[in-house]
Amino acid sequence: MTELPLIGEAIAVAADAPGARRLAGARIGVVTFPGTLDDRDAARAVRLAGGTAVPLWHADTTLGDVDAVVIPGGFSYGDYLRAGAIARFAPLMSKIIDAANSDAKLPVLGICNGFQILTESHLLPGSMIKNDHLKFMCRDQVLRVENSNTAWTLDYEAGQEITVPLKNQDGQYIADEKVLDALEAEGRVVFRYVGFNPNGSRRDIAGISNAAGNVVGLMPHPEHAVEVGFGPESLDGIGGSDTDGLGFFTSVLNKIVGGNK
């Protein structure tokens, strides 16, 4: 894991330490669509990891000078059509798609609705359909980090198990067998559900990446496991940690400032 200061101290250290100042200078955009719900939480996670969160609005036509982007959870435009199907066409999304595919390979993390938007945008393959049990499900979920080489997982060990909240109703990941085989072969299955598959996702897949590893999407919510007292352990006590999700944000921040692996 990271050597960087985590909860609380991050902000204090950011003020004086030269390395920390550099980290705080890393700007992570957090996208808000009408209907986005977890944008404040994603911004808090960025802050707690030591970075600077930059709010981005769906109608913006420029990304500004952000170093990475988080597309948070929620119900973009209500998601009365297929989840993420309208958000894909937002002005900001075309900028994100271009930047993710550019040589600079902008790191992009899609969480829950953000993951759905990334598949609709064809930055990631496959799609999400309704949970196999047809209900919304909120639970503390154990995940295995299968690939620790993506922009968002550098601070984890391959095979590490983490606990983060899961909350969605359209979380069943599907793709045809060929795509699934290719994802497995290329190491692009980044997270797998452990112990319990909460939605019927193919091959227990919880999250995937693009070939370059800069774009990652997953259904569970790492931004809700970043602070002692407000994460899975406090609420469900299943033996995980409150802060298992922080590594997503420290990973990308370290990558941006060049301080990691």
Next chain:
Amino acid sequence: MTEINSVVEPVETKKFNIDTVENAAKTPDTELPWAELGLKQNEFDEVVKVLGRRPTGAELAMYSVMWSEHCSYKSSKNHLRQFGEKVTDEMKKDMLVGIGENAGVTNLGDGWAVTFKIESHNSPSFVEPYQGAATGIGGIVRDIISMGARPVAVMDPLRFGAIDHPDTARVMHGAVAGIGGYGNSLGLPNIGGEMVFDSVYQGNPLVNALAVGVMRHEDIRLANASGKGNKVVLFGARTGGDGIGGASVLASESFDDTKPSKRPAVQVGDPFAEKVLIECCLELFKGSLVEGIQDLGAAGISCATSELASNGDGGMEVELTSVLLRDPTLTPGEILMSESQERMMAVVTPENIAAFEAVMDKWAVEYSWLGEVTDTGRLIITWDGVVIVDVDPRTVAHDGPVYDRPYARPSWQDSVQADSFTGSVQDTGRPSAPAELAAAVTELVASPNMCSKDWITNQYDRYVGGNTALAFPDDAGVVRVDEETGLGVALATDANGRYTFLDPYHGAQLALAEAYRNVATSGAVPMAVSDCLNFGSPEDPDVMWQLAEAIRGLSDACMVLGIPVTGGNVSLYNQTGTTPIHPSPVVAVLGKLDDVARRTPSGWREDGQAIYLLGTTAAELDGSEWANMRGHLGGLPPKVDLAAERELGEILINASRDGMVDSAHDLSEGGLAAALVESALRYGVGARIALQDVLDRDGVDLFTALFSESQGRAVVGVPRSEEVRFKDMCTARGFAHTRIGVVDAASGNLEINGVDTMSLAALREAHEATLPKYFG
């Protein structure tokens, strides 16, 4: 739907036959459908007297909804006054806004204020469970926004019919999916509530909804229209044909199989529109762009215009054809009565119009300017410039009928109270052998009312917002308000219909005592009360007595506990045919934590910690879950001792603040047996318990110690290093405390001396299997 305008003399305006004020004055004898709209003869006569002429169709529509039981509190008003009268200076000190506004506001300190309110959405949730429950959340959340607050959490107390009745699954699936579908889309964590099954709610489920919001003091907004020349704007969703007459026809009458389906009176919700409305309103508040604001709930535009006007300078002029419609065929009366969701009305100064419109455009929210504030003291509504409403808004909003309904102690109350569980037919074969007691504990925690509610709560988002410090199944929900300081609030809702049926005065007090205890158990200082009074028909003197007694009991108890009622709602006519529900006053208590990091969870974790039982146990099984499981309801509910509740509360709060307890769980339904199992299952950590000292001191047997529902009790886990200090505190306060065991993290069992050892795995299996068994 009733055609209000079809019966009057035609005056050709636009595409309708419009009943104008001028027309009404000329045609005094026109027959009007006041009875179909829910008005009584004397009420219609009063309208005519107030106006000095017959009302127009549009006026009739307004009076009929605003004078309905739901909007006017006409049967309960005379009793509700006690909440305002029985108030001490201590209770007033933190109250920034009291009863009467959309929701009361309480001072949290550091410049923060909190507003919360609980409301019913019972009738619509029976007719159409998904939309009924969903719009219940929507409505209460808009009440909170109307005060200028950002909503931060919701809770849902639910009461449905028998768990095995075929219709219960319909209501259960619909209501839970509706609360989840709507609430989860708003970004508000659902942090608690209740789930009770009882056949008395079979034809009339109770779906109550609570919302809490926070704001800075300077952001408090009130519903009034002041400043002549200021503009009146309606924004949010368009007005449609849903929910017409919801308050009058649906919420203020009993169901009757012989009448046509009331589905058209149920509103249909759009959570996305509500979410956008929340963000849009908060941006308006931030820019100080509105002078007054009011949500559109029951009685729609009728309510919003008349309340804004009567609370302000007293006048308003509105052009009704400016209202944006989903259905262009709506008549003026229908537009006035429509309860379409996700709408707000605001008063804006001319200088702020451009800035207001910019916020609307940013969030792509539709709006239309309807008119302006006047100083005439009249509410004038025109249709294409022709006056169709000309009333004193106070007569619509505030001066509705008030009834002193006759009430009397029911003739059957004495015989019910004389029928104690102890010694009854149902009390045969009371468990006493170790194996019997273990089976009884397992049966209890698997019973419909005591089983795990995960099936429900796992369908709600409890994480969103990132501020949830405690949620179900802990005693209270806790959310952080200020990220810098950790300042936060705790909330709990409670009611026990069986206790209140046995003794309405004390039953209501027991609901308050339990909610108070739950909040204190989390470590929070109780500050304010909101209540949702669910009762049967006020026209039944038995029910009216229950209501009067419950209000008297609740208001008396608030005085003793020193916390004021800041708002709430009365829901009457909850009955099937002539059979009323159990009187069910659902009481919500809000508390404050200076630092939510100090909150106390309900489960054991640390091996070797001492477990203490606070309070004393008497043989109080009447009305208990045990008696309920055996099919008995009679006798007297547990004794209320509010002084003891206050003392216990202070112990729990101080212990939390000073780090003397690591866990605390209150004892209520299911008694000590339920509390021990829940404390163990919370984190899957067992304990070894010996109750001999309790049995000796209180003179009760083991069964009674485990299943009695004596009040003023809690189980706490005390770190070894704090034991002396904790005992000294209880001793100094003269509060009964007994060490009943130790936490045992390794065993995986709950061991109680005299009861066969119960494995946590088996208890969890029993506890969690019940709801999936019935609901899939």
